[in-house]
Amino acid sequence: MNETVNKLKLARRTQRKARTSGSVRGTTERPRLSIFRSVKNIYAQIIDDTTGKTLVAASSVEKATGLKHGGNQKAAIEIGKSIATKAVAKGITQVAFDRNGYRYHGRVKALADAAREAGLKF
Secondary structure: OHHHHHHHHHHHHHHHHHHHHOOOOOOOOOOEEEEEEOOOOEEEEEEEOOOOEEEEEEEOOOHHHOOOOOOOHHHHHHHHHHHHHHHHHOOOOEOEEEOOOOOOOOHHHHHHHHHHHOOOEO
């Protein structure tokens, strides 16, 4: 039963991701802030799609964050602040937000709000 539900959730997220993949693209002037949310952790990276390179990355797996558990809103807020401060240090202030097919709710929203508060514009 659970396996079927998980496959269905993944298929729906993939469909949502495919719908937005054409419109959300990162450029040199405005790179893409892409997030990935797993059950235990959350990851964020800023990508320049024209060169295909990751400019800045942050995740709850990094030891520097000092997080005990990376699958909650507290961790998402810390990662949002971390990615924004790293980006501003590299001179990136505007990004295109790619929620990667996830609903803008919970950890995704917490990460986005924290990144905005720390200086990113999107």
